Amino acid sequence: MTTGVQTVQRFSDILESPPPDAALPLSLVLVGAGKMGGALLDGWLKSGLDPVRVTIIDPHPSADIVRIAAERGIGLNPASGDIGAPEVLVLAVKPQFLDEIAPDLARLAAPGTLVLSILAGKTLDNLSQRLPGTRAIVRAMPNLPASIGRGITGVVAASGTSEAQRATATVLLSGAGAVEWLDDESLIDALTGVSGSGPAYVFYLVEALAEAGVAAGLPAALSQRLARATVTGAGALLDQSPLSAAELREAVTSKGGTTAAALAVLSGENGIGPIVTQAVAAARRRAGELSG
Numbered sequence: 001m002t003t004g005v006q007t008v009q010r011f012s013d014i015l016e017s018p019p020p021d022a023a024l025p026l027s028l029v030l031v032g033a034g035k036m037g038g039a040l041l042d043g044w045l046k047s048g049l050d051p052v053r054v055t056i057i058d059p060h061p062s063a064d065i066v067r068i069a070a071e072r073g074i075g076l077n078p079a080s081g082d083i084g085a086p087e088v089l090v091l092a093v094k095p096q097f098l099d100e101i102a103p104d105l106a107r108l109a110a111p112g113t114l115v116l117s118i119l120a121g122k123t124l125d126n127l128s129q130r131l132p133g134t135r136a137i138v139r140a141m142p143n144l145p146a147s148i149g150r151g152i153t154g155v156v157a158a159s160g161t162s163e164a165q166r167a168t169a170t171v172l173l174s175g176a177g178a179v180e181w182l183d184d185e186s187l188i189d190a191l192t193g194v195s196g197s198g199p200a201y202v203f204y205l206v207e208a209l210a211e212a213g214v215a216a217g218l219p220a221a222l223s224q225r226l227a228r229a230t231v232t233g234a235g236a237l238l239d240q241s242p243l244s245a246a247e248l249r250e251a252v253t254s255k256g257g258t259t260a261a262a263l264a265v266l267s268g269e270n271g272i273g274p275i276v277t278q279a280v281a282a283a284r285r286r287a288g289e290l291s292g
């Protein structure tokens with residue numbers, strides 16, 4: 001096994017430190033407090049954002065959001081006339097709802113407001129047309145491990161976004177994990193196909209591995225425990241080891257052994273490489289379809 005090749009950074013190494021002059025915003029409105037909006041909120045509160053500076057707009061908030069809002073003093077669905085244009089307006093609804101909500105939100109996107117959208121597919125240009133009051137728009141694509149502060153988020157900004165606003169976006173998104181700034185917006189749909197949707201592929205692999213175990217004769221509950229522990233253990237090793245994924249794979253694979261037999265199937269013509277390439281391309285394509 002090759003050792004000491006520092007080809008992979010640990011997760012803690014790729015966490016981008018917010019710029020020293022960056023500050024949490026003085027006012028923030030979160031539109032949509034579902035799975036991802038809720039995860040981001042959790043990260044902001046852990047990062048020290050003052051809850052009384054946060055307002056949530058969500059017509060059907062979960063019991064958890066209602067409880068957190070009540071406990072922490074977060075404004076939840078105040079009368080629209082009581083909400084002023086915030087320093088940061090975060091959009092975290094499904095992309096299909098953007099057209100419906102944009103007219104009501106336009107008044108909240110005033111000059112000086114930073115709009116931070118996590119909507120899959122929705123372009124900076126599209127957001128700018130729907131929220132013409134501000135030129136400061138950031139498009140981000142987080143992923144579900146954000147809910148434990150272990151996400152990775154791709155970000156791109158419209159040209160009207162100031163350095164201070166970019167720094168604010170970095171601070172807010174750092175609460176969800178690592179942050180990767182992109183210069184080229186066209187890359188974000190591909191990034192969505194890799195890291196935005198990617199956690200689902202891994203969970204699906206766990207399901208498939210557990211089902212394969214049952215097909216090979218294992219009791220279902222045991223097979224599920226084995227599959228889950230194998231993926232979480234492999235993920236933790238990948239995080240902590242200096243070795244690359246390929247080197248770790250080689251470390252499992254004895255010449256002429258069982259893993260080599262399995263990998264011959266997985267690396268075949270209809271194996272995992274071509275299938276994952278097709279899956280990422282499909283996600284990227286779908287992001288493009290959601291852009292309009």
Ligand SMILES: NC(=O)C1=CN([C@@H]2O[C@H](COP(=O)(O)OP(=O)(O)OC[C@H]3O[C@@H](n4cnc5c(N)ncnc54)[C@H](OP(=O)(O)O)[C@@H]3O)[C@@H](O)[C@H]2O)C=CC1
Nearest residue numbers: 032033034035036057058060092093094095119120142144
């Ligand atoms: N889930 C993920 O892993 C990721 C999601 N995203 C993006 O995050 C966004 C949200 O996705 P996700 O959190 O999964 O979806 P959810 O459905 O969990 O969250 C969306 C929330 O918005 C609420 N909502 C619906 N209509 C309105 C409205 N008019 N005003 C305010 N809130 C409203 C929904 O309420 P109700 O449930 O009642 O409809 C729900 O609570 C999407 O744009 C998605 O592309 C990005 C990266 C990863």
Ligand SMILES: O=C(O)[C@@H]1CCC=N1
Nearest residue numbers: 120143192196197198
């Ligand atoms: O499935 C979706 O469209 C969203 C974007 C990335 C993850 N979930």
